Amino acid sequence: MKTLRWGILGAAQFAQEQMAPAIHAAKGAELVALATSHPDKAAPFQAFAPQLAVHSSYEAMLADPDIDAVYIPLPNHLHVEWTLKALKAGKHVLCEKPMAMQAQDYEQLISARDSTGLLAAEAFMIVHHPQWIRAREIVQSGSLGRLRHVAVNFSFFNDDTGNIRNDPKAGGGVLPDIGTYAFGCTRFVTGQEPTAISHAKIDYENDVDVFAQVAARFDGFDLSATVSMRMFPFQQAILHGEKGILRLTCPFNPTVYSQAELHLETTQNSTSVERFPGVNHYVQQVENFGAAVTEGAAYPCPLEFSRGTQRMTDMAFAAGG
Template identity: 60%
Template sequence: MTEPIRWGILGASNFASEHMGPAIHMADNAELAALATSSPAKAAPFRAMQPRLRVHDSYDALLADPEIDAVYVPLPNHLHVEWTRKALEAGKHVLTEKPIAMRADEIDALIALRDKTGLLATEAYMIVHHPQWQRAREIVQSGELGTLTHVEGVFTYNNAEDTANVRNDPAKGGGGIPDIGVYTYGSTRWVTGQEPQEITHADLTFENGVDVIARVAARFDGFTAHFVNSMRLHPFQEMLFMGDAGWLRLTAPFNPIVFGEAKLEVRSNQGERMERFPSDWHYKTQVENFGKAIRVGADYPWSLEDARGTQAMIDAVFEKGGRG
C-alpha cells in the first residue's frame, strides 16, 4: 500500500471548503494535512473535517512545510501562475484551479518548470475525471455518431447580485469565459481531440470590464461549434455532439449532482439509450487520480499542454470579440 499524498491548501476559499477540501479528505490516497489562512474563522470548516489540520498564517509558510507533498491552489485567477510557480520551486506537486493562467503564453514557463523539477503540475479540470465525459469521448471517437458535424455547448448562471464575487472583478481575472467558457471550449477539444481552426463569431457583452454574456462560434476540422456562456442568465448547462449517424447529449455535464443527475443520452443508427452516473463525484476522483500519477506513475488525463490549448482558444475569442 502506497503512502497517501499529504495535501496543503493555499487559502480558505468557499470553493475549497465546500468542494475540494472534502474531496481531498474523502479521497482514498490523500490526507488533508495543512491550510494557509490568517483567519481562524475561515479555518474552522477545514478543522471540522480534519481536527489534526496544521494551519499556517501565510502561503509561504505552507510551502515551506516539509510534510506537505502537494498543494491545491484555489486563489483568484490572477494569482494562479505566481503560486503555481512558487509551489513548484518549493518542491511541491501542484493542482491549480482553472484557468491556470490568464494568457496561453504564461503557461509555457510553468511547463518548463514542471519538466525541470519532474513534479506533477496541472490544472484542476475536474470534468475529465468523470465517467460521463470519458464515455462521451469514447462514443464520439468510436464513430457511432458517424461524421461529427456540429457541437452545441451552453453553461450559464446569474451572479449579478453578488457584486463582491471575484468573477465580477476585472482586477482578479474575472469574467464568464475564464470561469465557465473553459468547460464548453475545453470539453469540446478533449472529446474530439481537435483544436479550433478559427473563431468565426464572438459576440461578447461586458459589465464593469468583465464578460457577462458570450455567444461564440468556432470552426474545427470537419465540424462547427457554438457556445453560450453567461454570468447573467438563469442556470443552465448542456453539451450536444451531433453527427450524421446520431447525436449524444449530456444534461448535467459540468456540475453533476448539484445541477442534476449526470446522464448521457445517445440516439444513433444503433438505437437509443440513456447511461446514468448518479453518484460519481469528479472532485474526489480528480484527487485520487492525481495521487496515482504521483505514486505509481498512472496516466493523468489533463496536462498543462491541455490547459494551454483551452487558454489559446479563450485568447482567440477575446481577440475576435474584444476584451471590453
C-alpha cells in the same frame, strides 16, 4: 499507493465546499494543512479534518516539510505566481482553472514542471468524470458517424460586485470561469483544436465579460457555445453527427445541478440512456493526481491540454474585439 499529504493555499469557499472534502474522501490522499491569515476561516475545514494544521501565511505552508502537494484556489490572477512558488518549494501543484490568463503564460509553468520533475496541473475536473470519458469513446468510435456540430450552453446568475468573478483585477469574467468548460470539453471529446473563431459576441459589465456567444470551426465540424453569468442556471452539451446525437444533460457539475446522464440516439425514435449516479469528479481528480505522482500514471489533464484551452479562450477574446 503511497498517501499524498495535501495542503490548501487559501480558505476559499469553493475549497471549503468541494475540494477540501474531496481531498479528505479520496483514496491515497490526506488533508493535513490549510494556509489562511484568518484563523476563523479554518473552522469549517477542521469540522471534517480536526487534525488540520493551520498556517498563517502561504509561505509558511510551502515551507512545511510534511506537505507533498498543494491545491491552489486563489483568484485567477495569482495562479501562475503561486504555482511557480509552490514548485520551487518542492510541492506538487493542483491549481484551479484557468491556471493562467494567457496561453503564453503556460510556457513558464511547463518549464518549471519539467525542471523540477514535479506534477503541476490545472483542476479541470470534468475530464476525470466517467461521463466525459464515455462520451469521448462514443464520439471517437464513430457511433455518431461524421461529427458535424457541437452545441454547449452553460449559465448561472451572479451579479454580486464583491465576488471575484465580477472583478476584472482578479481575472474575473465568464470566459475564464466557465468558457473553459465549453472549449475544453469539445477539445477533450474530439481530440481536435479549433482552426478559427468565426463569430464571438461578448457583453461586458464593469470591464468584465458576463455573456459570450462563440462560434468556432474545427476540422469537419463547428462549435456553438453560449456561456453567461447573468442568466438562469442551465447546462447542456450536444454532439450531433450524421448518424446519431449524443446529449449530456448535466455535463459540468453533476451532484450539484443534476445527475450525470448520456442520452444517445442512433436510430429514429430510439434513445439509450447511461446514468452515473453519485460519482464525484473532484474525488476522481484527486485520486488520479495521486496515482500520477506516486505510481507514474498518465494524468488526464496535462498542462499542454490546459494551454490549448486557454489558447482558444484568447482567440475568442480577440475575435470579440
